Structure formats: structure tokens, C-alpha cells
Amino acid sequence: MDLRITIVQTALHWQEAEANRRMFSEKLAVAAPATDLIVLPEMFTTGFSMQAPELAEQADGPTLTWMQEQAAKHQAVLTGSVMVQQEGCYYNRLYWVSPDGSYAHYDKRHLFRMAQEHHTYTAGRERLIMELKSWRICPLVCYDLRFPVWSRNMDNAYDLLLYVANWPQVRSQAWRTLLQARAIENLAYVAGVNRVGSDGNKHPYSGDSAIIHPKGYHLLETSEAEGIHTLALSKAALDEFRQAFPAHLDADRFSLLA
DSSP: OOEEEEEEEOOOOTTOHHHHHHHHHHHHHHHOOSOSEEEOOTTTTTOSOSOHHHHOEETTSHHHHHHHHHHHHHTSEEEEEEEEEETTEEEEEEEEEOTTSOEEEEEOSSOOGGGTHHHHSOOOOOOOOEEETTEEEEEEEGGGGGOHHHHOOGGGOOSEEEEEOOOOGGGHHHHHHHHHHHHHHHTSEEEEEOOEEEOTTOOEEEOOOEEEOTTSOEEEEOOSSOEEEEEEEOHHHHHHHHHHSOGGGGOOOOOOOO
16 A cells, blocks of 8 residues: 655744644645645744754644644644653654544654754664554654664664754755665665754755655655655555565564664
């Protein structure tokens, strides 16, 4: 069964959660087609900010409620990350919200030390793999892209690897290259959703959101423009490729120690 995925590439209002929720509501109301999965960028309510003590929401805060409302309205899973406070810790937390209001979450594992993220947020310890229309989907966050062990698709555990990001223009070549590498080595579709514009720290973002075929070529490649893009991914094509080229059978086995 095909999976329709919609990626939303846009600029963000710096550290203005309500303005960003309103902006996404308006964009989705106008441009979102019938789809199965809508993907928003990393920290889509604030931009990539270390101001968690001032801005982080409780785990069941207004953004989660908004995501539940939008998922129900569009009858699609909605995902993206926000800053969350829980039990005295701050997390860069990706929510996976279904149309019926149920949800799961993934806390970003690899924290970007060059921006001191590891001094503000607590790292996650477990991956998340969700099922949607017979597809298994593994959502990760931004800097996770640089760490292939964490992304490794042992025994074809997932069919689609998903990255939400605030990945700056200065490292756009790494973003584009690593998305392709993760697709090729894991025999899976890869979708990367980035933002555009500049943030409050004057870092520019070039977008470059993309959807990559397991063979490594682009099914969708964006520029620096804002836009909402929807693409149908073929499960039959993925299964056929894995049967014809079963490289996963020769993959090295390992266990993560920490």
C-alpha cells in the first residue's frame, strides 16, 4: 500500500509558539492535500532555541493539544519536535500524533554540543518505530542524522526513516549527503524536513528538504522556498528492491551498550 507523506518547509517565528501554531494551522488549511503523514520541522513552535527554562511546555501542553486537533482535522498523523519540560528535565521531543488523539514520542538522542544543546536538554535513550498503513516508520531529529549506528536498520525494522531538522545552510552539503547515505545503507526511504529563513541567532537555513529512494536518488528535492509537498511512496517498489538486493542479510550485527 502506498504511503502519502506531506512535508512542510517554512520559516519560523523566533520563540513565538502561538504565532507558529497559528501559521501552521493556516498553511495546512490552505495547502494540505489528502495525506497519511504530515511532517513539521524540528522545534517547530520556537526555532532551535536553548531557552527551554523560559519556553518549554509541559508534556501535555498546548502544542500537543494543537497537534491532536490538527491530526483529527486532516485525518493524518502529524509529527514534529518541540521543547518539553518533564520531571525537572528538558527534552527536544518529537511527538507522533494520530487522528484519534493517541500519541507517542521520541526524545532526541544526539544533542548538538556546538550549540550547547547537551547542557540544556536531556538525551533520549530509546528509538521509536511506529506503524502506519502497514509501513514501519522511524522518526529521528536533526543531529541524529550524523550517527549511522543509531539509525541502523537492523533486520529491516523500518521502511521509512524520517528526520525533522533545523539544519543551517553552512552545513547543507552534509545534510544532503547524509540523507542519501542513510537511505542507501539502510535499504529504506528517507525523508528529511528542514526549515528556511533565519533564526534569532542570525543563522540562515536553506531548506533542502528531500525524500530519498532506497537506491539513493531523489524522489523530491526542494530549494530554499517555503512550500508544502506531498508524495506517494510505494511499498511494493521497496519490497521488490529488498528482494532483488538483500544487502541487509550481510549486515554486521551489534548491540548498543549505552
